[in-house]
Amino acid sequence: MPSSKLRIGIAGLGRMGKRHAVNFHDLTQRAQVVAVSTPDPTERVWGKENLEGVKIYEDYDDMLAQENLDAVIVASATSVHAEQAIKAISKGYHVLCEKPLSIDLKVARSVLQAYENSKKKNPKQKVMCAFSRRFDASYREAHGQIAEGQHGSPVVFRSQTADLLDKTGSFVDYAKTSGGIFVDCSIHDIDLMLWFLGEDRKLKSLQAVGVTAVHPELNAMNDRDNAVARLEFDGGKVASLYCSRMMAAGQEDTTEIICEKGSLRVNMEGRKNHVVVHDAKGARRDLPQHYYERFREAFITEAYEFTTCCLDDVAVPITLSSSVRAIEIAMALQRSLVSGNKIYFGEDGQEISKTMSKL
C-alpha cells in the first residue's frame, strides 16, 4: 500500500460540504484534506474549528491557484457545480462533484466534454458525480445478486424518494432553483434505474403527473410536491417512480427490482435503528428523518472508494456520462410533469416532436 495520501481540496462547506469534509478529513485514512474554500464566513469559522491543519480559502480560484492538490470535491451551490468542476478538471485533478452537475443540460454536458478532453492528456484522471446510493451496502447487494443472474433479467423497476414534510417552508424557496422535484428528489432513483436496467438502455417514452397537496405555491414555479412517473425502455423494461415532499414519519426511500425469476426489495420498511416500542399506540419504530440518516455509511464508503480509485488508478463505479443522462431524464420528466404530455424518444435517443395538445 503506497504511503502517499490523496491531497484534497473541498469547494463549499454547506450541509453536504461539511459532511464530505468530516468524512475525508477524519474517516478516510488515505485522504488528506489540504484546503477548503467557501464564500460564506460562517462556514469558514466552522472549518477553522473542525478541520485541523486545513487551509481555509474564501475563493475557490485562489485555492486552485495556490494549492498543490490531487483531487477536488465540489460540494458548493448547484449553480456553480459545473464551473468549479470544469476548472478542476482542466487542471488535471480528480473530481468528485455533488449531484446534479447542473440543472441546465447543456452545462452538464459541458462538464462531460471537459472531462473527455482532459482525459486524453490525463488518462488516470477520475471524475465522478456523487450518487451516494451506489455505495450503499443494500443496493450493492441487490445489484450483485442480479448481476450474478440469481433472479433473471430485471423487468420492472419501481423506486421512490419521499422526504419528510418541511414545516419551515424553506424548501419552497429552494425549489426556485432546484430544477424541480424530479431533478431534486428523483435523480437518485433515476441513477439507480440506469444502474439496474442498463446505462445504455434506450428510453422509448416517459410520462409524469403530479399534484401540489401541501405547498400550492409550488405551482407558480412549475413544480409539485408529489409526482409519479413511468418510463418505458427498449428490451421490455418499464420503470415507475414516485417522489414526495410531505411524508409525516420520515424519509422513505424504497426500491423494488422485479426480475423474471424473483424480486428484490430495498428498504421497503424503513427504520432509524433496531428499536421497536410497544405501547398504547401500538408497535412502532422511528424512520430516518433525513436521507443522511439512511445513507451516512454510503457517503463514508464513497469517500473511501473515491480516494482508493484515484490513488490506485481504478475506474470509479459511476460513469460521468450516466450522470449526465440522469439529468436528461429528470428534466424530461419535469417537462412532462408540467405539460402533462407523454414524451416519446426515437431510435436515436432524441425526443420526437409532436403536435400533441390538449385540444
Next chain:
Amino acid sequence: MPSSKLRIGIAGLGRMGKRHAVNFHDLTQRAQVVAVSTPDPTERVWGKENLEGVKIYEDYDDMLAQENLDAVIVASATSVHAEQAIKAISKGYHVLCEKPLSIDLKVARSVLQAYENSKKKNPKQKVMCAFSRRFDASYREAHGQIAEGQHGSPVVFRSQTADLLDKTGSFVDYAKTSGGIFVDCSIHDIDLMLWFLGEDRKLKSLQAVGVTAVHPELNAMNDRDNAVARLEFDGGKVASLYCSRMMAAGQEDTTEIICEKGSLRVNMEGRKNHVVVHDAKGARRDLPQHYYERFREAFITEAYEFTTCCLDDVAVPITLSSSVRAIEIAMALQRSLVSGNKIYFGEDGQEISKTMSKL
C-alpha cells in the same frame, strides 16, 4: 332478529362458485342455499357431495323458473355474468355478481340499467358486484381511519395486484377472454382507488405501459404480463397501479394511501401465516400463493354482509355504478396499454378524442 333465512340460488360451481357455495351454505347462518346451477357435470357431482340439501340444476333458467328464491349469486363464466344477473334482477331477486360484470362496457352498463329499472318496483332490491377487498378487515381499518380524518385528505394512491407465476400456462388461455391484465388483475385496485379517492371523483387522464417478460404469446392478444399505469383525478389526486403475472414467491397485493398528514400501508409485507424460519437461507416467511389465501376471510364476511343487507334492508357497501365505473377505467387503461397513448377525459367524463399519433 328475524327467523327467516335468505333463500339463495348460485349460478356456477367453478373455483369461485364452490367457494361462495361453501361460504353461504356452511358459514353463513342466515343464508340458506336452496339451489345451484351449472352446465358442468363434474361441478354438479361436487355439488351433490358437498352441498347437503341443495337442489342441483344443469340449467340456470330452470333454476330461476322452478325455485322460490330471494337472492342469486352469479359465479359463472364472465361471459354470462351480465345475462344471468339481468335475469335475476328482472325477477326482483337480490344479486351478488362476481366481477367483472362484463368485459363489454355496454353490457356492463345494461346490468346497471336493469337494476335501476327494477329498483323502481323493488325498492329493497340489492345488487352488488363482488369486490371482496372492500370486506377485508385491513382495507376497512385503513378506510375508516381516513374517513375519520386521522390523516388528512388522500393525495396519492398506489396499489398493485401481482400474481404468482402460473407455470402451467393455463393462464395464457384464460387471457383470451379475460379482458386484459387491467380488467383481470387491476380491477380490484381500481375499485379500491375509487373507494379511497372518491367514487364520483372526475378522472382527468390516464396512461399505461407494459411488457411481456415471461409470456410473449400475450402480445398477440393485445395483453401484457406486467404493466404500470398512472391516473390523474381532479382535486389534486393521482394514482399509480402495477399489475404482474410473474411473481416468484406468491401473490402480492399491496396498497399505499398517502395522505396529507400521514400514510397508510396495507399488506406491504405479505405473509401466509405467523411463521418465520431461520435457517441457512436466512430469515424467511412464505407468502400467500393465491388471492384466496389472502382474502378468504373477506369472502366470508362478504357472504355474511350481503345476506344481512338483503334480509335487513341495509344498503350494500359497494354501489353498482362504481363497479361499472371500475370497468370503464380498466378498459381505458387496457386501451392505453396497447396504444401507448395517454388518454384525456373532459369535464363531462368523456374521453377527449385526439389526433395523437406517434408521428
Next chain:
Amino acid sequence: MPSSKLRIGIAGLGRMGKRHAVNFHDLTQRAQVVAVSTPDPTERVWGKENLEGVKIYEDYDDMLAQENLDAVIVASATSVHAEQAIKAISKGYHVLCEKPLSIDLKVARSVLQAYENSKKKNPKQKVMCAFSRRFDASYREAHGQIAEGQHGSPVVFRSQTADLLDKTGSFVDYAKTSGGIFVDCSIHDIDLMLWFLGEDRKLKSLQAVGVTAVHPELNAMNDRDNAVARLEFDGGKVASLYCSRMMAAGQEDTTEIICEKGSLRVNMEGRKNHVVVHDAKGARRDLPQHYYERFREAFITEAYEFTTCCLDDVAVPITLSSSVRAIEIAMALQRSLVSGNKIYFGEDGQEISKTMSKL
C-alpha cells in the same frame, strides 16, 4: 359424507361459551347445537336471541337428562369443568372441555380416569381439552416442518403469553380462583411445549420466579403479574417461559423453537391486521387486544375438527393425558414461583422431596 349431524349440547354461555356456540351453531356445518345450559339468566337471554332452534336450559343435569346428544362442550366456570365433563363422559358422549380441566390436580386426573373407564365401553368416544393453539395454522406449519425433519431436533423451546393490562382490575378478582399465572396464562405454552418437545418426555427440573409490578394485591393470593420459568427435560431439551399481565400494546403470544439446524419463530411480530400507519409517531401497527383476535380462526378450526373426529371416528389431535400433564407442570411452576425453590423430578416422574430451604 354422512348426512347426520353431530348433536351438541353446550354447558355455559359465558365469554368462551358464546364463542363456541356461535362457532358450532353458525360456522360448523356438520354440527347441530341442540341445547345449551347456563345458570345465568342473562346468558339464557343471549342464547334465545342468538341461537335459533336451540333449547335453553338453566340446569346442566336437566339438559343431559332430557336431550339426546352426541357431544357436550364444557365451557362453564372452571370450578365445574371436571364435574360436568365426567357426567357427559359417563353417558358415553364425546366431550370438548375448556381448559383447564381443573386447578386441582386430583380432580383433573379423575376426568382422565373417567374417560379411560368409559372408553372401554365406548371405544369411539372422544374427549379433548380445548387447547386452541394446536389448531392455529402457524403452529401447525411449524410443527409440521419439524416433524418432517426440516430443522433437526428441537433443543430450546421459548414461549410466552403476555396479556394486555386489564385496567378494570376485574382480573385481580379472577386471580383468586384462576390457579395462578402459570395455570391461567402459561397453560397454552406448556401444552405447546409438550407438543413440540414430546408429550412423553421426562421432566428433570423446573424453576420459576416472578414479580408483582402493577397488581401488588396479587401477592396476597400467592400470585404474580409477571413470571419467568425454565424447565429441563431429558434428552437435552430446555424450555423458557414468560407470562405477563401488563402489556401496553396488546396481547403478545410468541414462540420460538430452536432446533439443531434451524429455528422457527411463531408470531414474533404480532399484528392485528395488515395495516401499517406512517405518521408523526413513526411507522406503527396495532396488536391484537385479546387472544381471541389472534386465535379466532383456530377456534373455528377446532370446532370443525372436533366435529369431524367425532362423526368420522378419527383420533382427536390432543390426548387428554397430555392435558392433565400440562396442569401438573403448570401447578409445579406455580409452587416454584411462590416458594422460590427449584423442583427436581425423579426417573419416575415424581417430584423429589428436598429439605431445601432458604436457610
Next chain:
Amino acid sequence: MPSSKLRIGIAGLGRMGKRHAVNFHDLTQRAQVVAVSTPDPTERVWGKENLEGVKIYEDYDDMLAQENLDAVIVASATSVHAEQAIKAISKGYHVLCEKPLSIDLKVARSVLQAYENSKKKNPKQKVMCAFSRRFDASYREAHGQIAEGQHGSPVVFRSQTADLLDKTGSFVDYAKTSGGIFVDCSIHDIDLMLWFLGEDRKLKSLQAVGVTAVHPELNAMNDRDNAVARLEFDGGKVASLYCSRMMAAGQEDTTEIICEKGSLRVNMEGRKNHVVVHDAKGARRDLPQHYYERFREAFITEAYEFTTCCLDDVAVPITLSSSVRAIEIAMALQRSLVSGNKIYFGEDGQEISKTMSKL
C-alpha cells in the same frame, strides 16, 4: 477543540486488536496510534502493512517502557488482559480493556483495585472495559427512553446472544479457556441487564440450565452450547437470558425490556442490510453472520468516545466496577449451569451457602 491527539498503544492485533487498530488509527481523528505490540509475527506483519507510521513491538513491556503514551488499548488474549491492564494503569495511562477483564474473579477485582489506587494520584485517569453494546445507537435509544420515564420502570429484562454455528469446531478449542458460555456469550447481556435494571441493584438469586446439542465434547469442559438462565433482583425485577452457539441463519442478539407502561424491543428481527429477496423460497433476508457485522458502528463510536473522554476529562460511560460485577454474575451463572443448583444471595451481596443437594 484542543489540537493534541491521544497517543495510543495497542496490545494485541488479533481479530479484535485489528479492528481497534483500524478504528483508532483510521477513523478516530483525535486519536494517534503510536505503537502496537504483539508476540505473533503474522500479526506484526499485518501491522506493518496496515498501520502507517505506527511502531510495532513484539513485547508489551517494551512498548510501555519505550513509548510515551496517553492510553493503552488491551486487545490481547483474555489470559493477559488483567496483567497488561494493571501495568498500564500503574503508569497512569488511560486504559480501554477488552472484555472480560479476566475469567478469574479475584484477578478481575485486582484490576479494579489497581485503578482505584492509581486514580487517587491520577484523578483524570479513565479505565473502561469494552462493552461495545453500550455504544450502539439502538440500545442507547432504548436506554434513553426509559431514563426519561417514557415507559415506566423496567420490570422484566430478556436478552440473548446467539452465535452462528461454528462448523470448523475451532470454537470448541476456544471454550477450554473462555470461562464458559455465560462468560463468553452472555457477558454483554449481563452488562446490558445491569445498565437497564440498575448497576447497584441487589441480586437475590439466579439459576441456569443448559444442554449440549451440537458440541457434546463441551460437557467435558463443564460447558454447554445452549443455556437459559433467570435472575431475580430486589425491587421486583427479573431477568431471563439465553445464549446459544448453534444458530443456522446468523448471529442473533435481541433484547426486550418490559416496563410497567410499555416495552422496548431491540433487534427482534435481525437483518444484515435493507434487502429482502422474494423468490421461490419465500420472502427472505440475511442476518449478520458475526457480532461485528451487527455492532461495527458501535465499536467505532466506542473508539471515538473513549478518545473524547480521555482528552476532555469526561467520565467514561461504563464504570469499571459494573464490569467486574458482570463477571461475578457470569461466573455464578456458569456454576449454576454446571451444578444445576439455584444460587441465593444475601443482603450483603454474598452467596448464601446451602446444603442443597440433589439428594
